[in-house]
Amino acid sequence: MGEVLAVRGSNPSMLGKAESALEVNLMSDTISFRLNDKPVRLNVDANRVLLWILRTDLGLTGAKFGCGEGHCGACTVLVDNVAVRSCLFTAKDVRNKEVVTIEGLAKDGQLHPLQKAFVEHDAMQCGFCTPGMILSAYSLLKATPHPSREQILQGMEEILCRCGAHTRIIDAVQAAAAEMKGAQ
Numbered sequence: 001m002g003e004v005l006a007v008r009g010s011n012p013s014m015l016g017k018a019e020s021a022l023e024v025n026l027m028s029d030t031i032s033f034r035l036n037d038k039p040v041r042l043n044v045d046a047n048r049v050l051l052w053i054l055r056t057d058l059g060l061t062g063a064k065f066g067c068g069e070g071h072c073g074a075c076t077v078l079v080d081n082v083a084v085r086s087c088l089f090t091a092k093d094v095r096n097k098e099v100v101t102i103e104g105l106a107k108d109g110q111l112h113p114l115q116k117a118f119v120e121h122d123a124m125q126c127g128f129c130t131p132g133m134i135l136s137a138y139s140l141l142k143a144t145p146h147p148s149r150e151q152i153l154q155g156m157e158e159i160l161c162r163c164g165a166h167t168r169i170i171d172a173v174q175a176a177a178a179e180m181k182g183a184q
């Protein structure tokens with residue numbers, strides 16, 4: 001506060017800049033969480049949208065911006081193994097949590113069985129929905145390791161695919177579930 005008063009008093013033309021600097025300073029917070037198996041510590045507005053932290057601040061562009069309102073699922077990531085819409089999550093929502101994006105799903109250079117199944121079943125066209133689809137399927141299989149086709153359909157129906165690849169997506173999730181046999 002003292003610094004801002006000094007700037008304001010010394011140069012009125014700097015007032016706008018001083019006020020926005022104060023705002024950023026007051027709103028910024030230190031947020032720690034794990035991202036794709038690595039610790040992350042950010043000085044950031046606690047209300048900054050997680051999708052922008054991932055894409056803009058950290059350069060992880062796998063999560064996509066679709067609607068920005070929680071409807072399409074293109075921005076889906078895992079938070080503590082549950083699929084969430086990162087356009088509706090903020091920095092403070094992931095404090096001390098485990099975040100996984102599509103970039104973190106492969107291990108030791110090996111694609112996750114879901115990723116392999118999406119490739120083998122040609123379950124993508126433009127690929128825009130694919131990260132969200134795969135992470136939603138991961139979350140679904142974590143909760144329901146041996147889903148029926150109907151359960152897969154229900155679990156995935158709120159993720160939109162603009163290319164109409166849903167049938168192949170369901171096939172891929174079913175194949176991955178069979179291969180994984182309840183493993184993650």
Ligand code: FES
Nearest residue numbers: 066067068073087
């Ligand atoms: S961009 Fe988040 S749900 Fe559409």
Ligand code: FES
Nearest residue numbers: 125129161162163
């Ligand atoms: S593959 Fe294009 S939106 Fe799903």
